[in-house]
Amino acid sequence: METEEKAIVERLEAATTQLERTLNGLEERHVSLSGEVDKISATVEQSRRETELAEKLTAAERELAELKASAAPAVLNPLRRTVPAATSEMLAKHGIGDGPVDVRTLDAALAGLSLEQRIAVKSQLLRAGSIA
Numbered sequence: 636m637e638t639e640e641k642a643i644v645e646r647l648e649a650a651t652t653q654l655e656r657t658l659n660g661l662e663e664r665h666v667s668l669s670g671e672v673d674k675i676s677a678t679v680e681q682s683r684r685e686t687e688l689a690e691k692l693t694a695a696e697r698e699l700a701e702l703k704a705s706a707a708p709a710v711l712n713p714l715r716r717t718v719p720a721a722t723s724e725m726l727a728k729h730g731i732g733d734g735p736v737d738v739r740t741l742d743a744a745l746a747g748l749s750l751e752q753r754i755a756v757k758s759q760l761l762r763a764g765s766i767a
Contacts, residue, residue, distance in 0.1 A: 718759055718765065719759060722756055722760070726744060729744035735765060736766055738766060741760070
């Protein structure tokens with residue numbers, strides 16, 4: 636029995652040694668695979684195309700601002716008259732024609748209309764720039 640026990644003990648020692656080697660190999664692999672990632676940094680350089688597009692955007696914004704600035708006086712231009720035809724006909728019946736309209740003359744011409752209608756006509760004339 637002693638020889639059988641010695642053989643079993645030797646086999647267990649051999650298995651233990653083999654398991655230790657395998658465990659050391661796995662630990663080495665784990666360390667190499669789970670290494671820490673160093674800080675990654677990069678600088679982004681603008682390409683020539685991006686620079687051109689940025690310049691075009693700046694130019695377009697500048698042009699838009701200039702157009703907005705030049706359009707503001709055009710809205711207030713008193714020579715532009717866009718009044719509905721019915722309003723023009725009603726004013727023509729009362730002798731009010733082309734050119735700026737005097738407020739007192741306009742009030743006299745609108746006397747027969749309701750308050751809402753007078754407000755509507757005056758707002759149309761204001762938008763058209765016809766009220767002096």
